[in-house]
Amino acid sequence: METIKSTIENKPMLKDISSEFITMDPVEFRAFLRKNRKEPALSIAIDWIDIHTARKLKAFLESAKDGQERTATIRATEEQHKQEPNVFESGVKWERV
Secondary structure, eight states, rough: OOOEEEESOOOOOEEEOHHHHHSOOOHHHOOOOOOOOSSSSSEEEEOOOOHHHHHHHHHHHOOOTTTOEEEEEEEEEEEHHHOOOHHHHTTOOOEEE
């Protein structure tokens, strides 16, 4: 896990949980999120894998509670972006590759 320092004053430091998102099964990841619910901000940035993973990332954003800030980015080609436009319209950032 890596913590990314915030460059903007009064913004929480983002805790990068990208590797956990990729390596853990859904049950393990939910338990991991429960253990990290006191973190002020969580961030995931991954390469495009498939539509199912993109939707899981969207669910990660939508399930934030207690004011926890969450960010998510998928590095994808334009063709991959077009496979699941709803995910990117729902808050997941697209980093064009």
